[in-house]
Amino acid sequence: MKDYQNKSLEKALSILECFSRENRELSATEIAKMLGLNLSSIYPLLATLSRFEYITRKENGKYSLGISLVVKGNLVISSLNLIEVARGPLQDLAHEYQGNTHLAILNNYKALIVDRALASDKVFINSIIGYEIPLYCTSLGRALLSQMRDEEIMNYLSNEELRKFTPSTLTDPEKLLQEAKNARLRGYVVLDEEFTPGEVCFAAPVFDSQGKAIASVNLALSKLRKLQEYERYGLRIRQTAMQISSYLGYTGPVTG
Structure with a gap:
C-alpha cells in the first residue's frame, strides 16, 4: 500500500498545533524545541505559513496564529449553521418531488456541495x-x-475553461451573462442537461441576514419523468431558498 503522507505538510501542521491558549506566541526556537526539530528546518515552514497568513510574525520576533485560520474557521461555523437550518427544507422538497436536493456554497469560484437529501435511486x-x-x-x-x-x-x-460537459452545455460568455441576468430577475435558474445527461435542475440563491447570497439550493430531477411546467419547479425551489434565508435572518424581498 502506498504511503501518501507528506512529511513537510505534517511538519507545517504540527507547527500550527503548537499554538494554544497557553502558547499564543512562540519563537522559532521554542517551536523547534517543542517539535524536536532542527531550527534550520523550521524557518522555511514558518515562511510559507506566514506567506499564506496562517501565522503572523510579531514585532518581538515571535509568531502567532494568523487571519487565514480565523477566516477558514468562520466559514466552517457559518456552513454548519447553514447546513442545520437547510436540512429540513431540503428533505421536505426531496420527498415532495422524489428528486435529489443539494446545498452548495461558493468556494474559490466553484460551487462546493455541503449537504444533500436524496429521494432518487439514481445518484450522480x-x-x-x-x-x-x-x-x-x-x-x-x-x-x-x-x-x-x-x-x-x-x-x-x-478566466474559466468553458468546456462542454454535454451537447447542451452553454459556453458562450455573452449568453451565460444573459442567463445570469435572467436568473437574477426571476429568482431561480433552470438547467436542462447542461452538466449531467438526463437530468434537469432547478436552483435558487440563499441569503443571509445582511442580504448577501451565501449559498444555493437545487432540485435535480430525471428527464425520464417527462417534466412539464418548468416554472412550477422553479418557483418551488425559490420558495425553499427563501424559507432557508428567512431562518438565517433574511428579511428582504422575495427575489424574482
Whole structure:
C-alpha cells in the first residue's frame, strides 16, 4: 500500500498545533524545541505559513496564529449553521418531488456541495458532499453566479475553461451573462442537461441576514419523468431558498 503522507505538510501542521491558549506566541526556537526539530528546518515552514497568513510574525520576533485560520474557521461555523437550518427544507422538497436536493456554497469560484437529501435511486457524482462543481454549467453554480456583479461574472468567464460537459452545455460568455441576468430577475435558474445527461435542475440563491447570497439550493430531477411546467419547479425551489434565508435572518424581498 502506498504511503501518501507528506512529511513537510505534517511538519507545517504540527507547527500550527503548537499554538494554544497557553502558547499564543512562540519563537522559532521554542517551536523547534517543542517539535524536536532542527531550527534550520523550521524557518522555511514558518515562511510559507506566514506567506499564506496562517501565522503572523510579531514585532518581538515571535509568531502567532494568523487571519487565514480565523477566516477558514468562520466559514466552517457559518456552513454548519447553514447546513442545520437547510436540512429540513431540503428533505421536505426531496420527498415532495422524489428528486435529489443539494446545498452548495461558493468556494474559490466553484460551487462546493455541503449537504444533500436524496429521494432518487439514481445518484450522480455531482451529488457527493464535498464535491466541487463549475459555476457556469450547473444549477447550483449558476444560482450563485447570478448574484455577482456583471463585471465579476465576465471576469470569471474570461478566466474559466468553458468546456462542454454535454451537447447542451452553454459556453458562450455573452449568453451565460444573459442567463445570469435572467436568473437574477426571476429568482431561480433552470438547467436542462447542461452538466449531467438526463437530468434537469432547478436552483435558487440563499441569503443571509445582511442580504448577501451565501449559498444555493437545487432540485435535480430525471428527464425520464417527462417534466412539464418548468416554472412550477422553479418557483418551488425559490420558495425553499427563501424559507432557508428567512431562518438565517433574511428579511428582504422575495427575489424574482
